[in-house]
Amino acid sequence: MTELHQAAAAGDLGRVQEILRQNECDPNQRDIDWSCKTPLHWAAAQGHTETVQVLVEHGARPCLRTEHGWTPAHSAAEAGRLAVLRLLHSLHAPVDQEDRWGDKPARIAEIYGHHDCVLFLKKAEIECQAYRKVAAQKGISVDDTDEEWAEQGKQHEDKPSPKSNVQT
Template identity: 35%
Template sequence: GAKSKGGKGKGKGKAGGSELHEAARAGDVARLEALLAGAAEDRGPDEADQHRRTPLHLAAFSGKAAAVERLLELRADAQREAMDGFLPLHFAAQAGHIEVVRLLVRKVSTKGSHGAVRQYVNRVVQKGRKSALHLAVMRGHTDCARFLVMKGASTELQTAKGETAIDLCKSEELRRDLRGDASAAAAAAEAR
């Protein structure tokens, strides 16, 4: 079973998450650090709740950029999937947290190649086969959508219903922008 030193991280909060999950959701960096400093091996930054969400998923969902940055420094896994294949990136893009989206993509880009980043931004959730770009455009998060396309998110990728991100755009302006951004990103990739 999961044991922790000094009783830290034992208390269960909402949705079966620990104190660590609550601190991440609240963006409480000092508390995160204190809890992780006293945590046993199996209760580190990638500890999952009953929905397989880690503290990084919850901080990303809540838009707590400082907590996301600190969790990444503490080696939290940006590619860890929660239930239904949701990455921290999906949560951040869906909620429109551009600063968090940038931090997560930067983390993957420092560890891997441009191809690794393209693969990361195009990962889809199991339910509906939506990418971070689909989730961002469905909620009208223009800045997130444009950033994801710049980083290689495909505007041609189709959901389970056969819809592309451009099909799901709420505004004509964003639809036009994404078409232009995708063309510019493709030209830049060819120039490499």
């Protein structure tokens, strides 16, 4: 875990700004010891909206996923961080992506009993999809794909399942 990860998790906005200003750490660095979470995942999970805003302003990508396919929106949904979810949605972050098991942030919020988040996310999913469609029509680039995670998914699909090796 880098110092930026720690400062983001703690909500130490001043330290986060200092680290980013001095280019001491990549805001998109994944922590392999913690499921490949980025500083943005940590800030979102802890409900640090100002830290989330600063990280995104400094290039943190809200589409990046953990090893299980969670975006920062999933992390915020698990913890019931409605203000963070609202902020991510206002920044056109993907709040409608499925994790490795097919669960969107709304489902995660539902599992953990965060009904206000569920209601918001159900509406936000529709708006997110509509925005992508309009952006595509207008030729506007939308940063909603974690290329590294997508590539890992393809590698898993290419490997034969253990059952396919069993001879009958």
